[in-house]
Amino acid sequence: MALIAVLLIVQIWLLSAALESFLAGHRRTALPAAVFSGFMFLICLGLYLFVDRMDSEVRRSGSER
Amino acid sequence: MNWLRRVSSEPLWKEEFSVHTADERYVTRRQLTKFLVLTSFGMFVGNIWILVRSVFYKTPSYPQQPVARLGEIPVGGVKLFTYPTKQDPCIMVRTDENEYVSYSQKCTHLSCAVHYSQASNRLECPCHQGFFSVKDGAVLQGPPSRPLPRIVLETRGEQVIATDVKV
Numbered sequence: 001m002a003l004i005a006v007l008l009i010v011q012i013w014l015l016s017a018a019l020e021s022f023l024a025g026h027r028r029t030a031l032p033a034a035v036f037s038g039f040m041f042l043i044c045l046g047l048y049l050f051v052d053r054m055d056s057e058v059r060r061s062g063s064e065r
Numbered sequence: 066m067n068w069l070r071r072v073s074s075e076p077l078w079k080e081e082f083s084v085h086t087a088d089e090r091y092v093t094r095r096q097l098t099k100f101l102v103l104t105s106f107g108m109f110v111g112n113i114w115i116l117v118r119s120v121f122y123k124t125p126s127y128p129q130q131p132v133a134r135l136g137e138i139p140v141g142g143v144k145l146f147t148y149p150t151k152q153d154p155c156i157m158v159r160t161d162e163n164e165y166v167s168y169s170q171k172c173t174h175l176s177c178a179v180h181y182s183q184a185s186n187r188l189e190c191p192c193h194q195g196f197f198s199v200k201d202g203a204v205l206q207g208p209p210s211r212p213l214p215r216i217v218l219e220t221r222g223e224q225v226i227a228t229d230v231k232v
Contacts, residue, residue: 001094004101011108018115023173024211025232030112030119037112044105048098055095 004047007040014040125230132167132218133157133225143181145170148216148227155216156181156188157225158199165225167216168202174209188213 018033132146132155144157157167158181168188170178177192187205188197195207202213217229 001098001101004098004105008101008105008108011105015108015111018112020210022115022119027119027122030116034112034116037109041105041109044102048102051098052095
């Protein structure tokens, strides 16, 4: 969860930087920002699915005992 | 988001709102993690929105509008006007005998109205002490990260005419 939170903070910073850049008239930064943001979202999603699966397995094995 | 949810023998309400105190921290942590991932998706959508706006951006054409007469304001004086629409306040400063500069009056930080300080020869935002150069609108100090949009001025006869906005 801490990793996801760190990635999210980077994404928030990236969004604000991309918006500032867009408003300043630098439009070429939008594509790499979007790609990098999508990459970080995929990592977040992967981590979530991993944690969710692990959590469910731990709970299932706990209830079987 | 059903495709994200694993098939569980427990009813949904029991999984989401566990009645077992020992399980509560698991549920809370998982819910928060899900919320963080959804927020991450929101950030991604925001970046995509900026990308779409960048790709389909069209350079606007600005009208030519007389904003002052030559000699109307003294050296070091200021005139306020709106350009290109009535909702866009601008400030014009006569910096020299034959030199006029003009900028958007909205501070690029939080859109407070900037004013000209003749003593320090700069444009100042009173809200958060953001200072801009009167020569080119660049940020000199304070929280603004972008320069003030510059209004391009031309002199035709006795008229000072606004012709363009440079961001």
